[in-house]
Amino acid sequence: MAPPPTPRISTRKRPKQARSTQLVADILTAAAQVLASDGASRFTTARVAEKAGVSIGSLYQYFPSKEAILFRLQTDEWDKTSALMAGMLADRSVPALDRLRAVVRAFVRSECEEAAMRIALNDAAPLYRDTPEAMTLRQSSRRIIDDFLCEVLPAMTSSERRRVADVLLMSFGPVAKHLSEAGYTDEEADARARAMGDMFCAYLESLGAKCPPNAGP
Numbered sequence: 001m002a003p004p005p006t007p008r009i010s011t012r013k014r015p016k017q018a019r020s021t022q023l024v025a026d027i028l029t030a031a032a033q034v035l036a037s038d039g040a041s042r043f044t045t046a047r048v049a050e051k052a053g054v055s056i057g058s059l060y061q062y063f064p065s066k067e068a069i070l071f072r073l074q075t076d077e078w079d080k081t082s083a084l085m086a087g088m089l090a091d092r093s094v095p096a097l098d099r100l101r102a103v104v105r106a107f108v109r110s111e112c113e114e115a116a117m118r119i120a121l122n123d124a125a126p127l128y129r130d131t132p133e134a135m136t137l138r139q140s141s142r143r144i145i146d147d148f149l150c151e152v153l154p155a156m157t158s159s160e161r162r163r164v165a166d167v168l169l170m171s172f173g174p175v176a177k178h179l180s181e182a183g184y185t186d187e188e189a190d191a192r193a194r195a196m197g198d199m200f201c202a203y204l205e206s207l208g209a210k211c212p213p214n215a216g217p
């Protein structure tokens with residue numbers, strides 16, 4: 001059996017005028033509201049167009065499918081998170097492990113503050129997560145972690161650092177997702193985020209102590 005076709009998730013065209021820019025913004029605002037209220041399973045382009053007060057034809061000028069809209073919402077979330085992480089992890093005026101602790105807390109706080117949207121986007125992820133565009137976006141986010149690990153564990157080989165990055169990323173997202181869904185107070189979620197940050201730092205410190213000083217890149 002042939003695999004299902006890959007959905008087209010790239011936007012059809014970029015808005016160039018103020019009017020078209022506002023139209024796209026209205027569509028995305030409506031899409032976020034529909035996703036939060038109806039969930040991924042009931043998300044449709046027709047529902048988004050109705051909510052935005054635009055024709056379905058106008059919507060399709062910019063977004064060829066519902067997957068394209070959902071991916072754009074996810075991209076905006078990832079861009080915001082990546083910018084936060086990159087800025088904090090690159091600030092070498094702060095000790096490296098303190099930066100990592102701060103990033104963990106900031107990420108968990110963001111997940112909790114936008115829990116409804118993050119949960120809905122996670123439910124929608126199977127619709128686009130295997131597309132080339134999604135893979136490229138994940139690689140861009142991963143490079144932020146890779147650059148930080150090069151600083152913290154410079155004596156490790158690149159393959160060893162990839163393994164460490166896998167461990168961090170596989171732990172980071174699911175734990176933050178659980179904290180956002182569990183109904184904790186802000187103080188309770190923050191306490192658990194601090195604990196997770198301490199665990200990550202202890203893991204990196206143990207690796208640094210074991211790494212031979214003459215290891216190659």
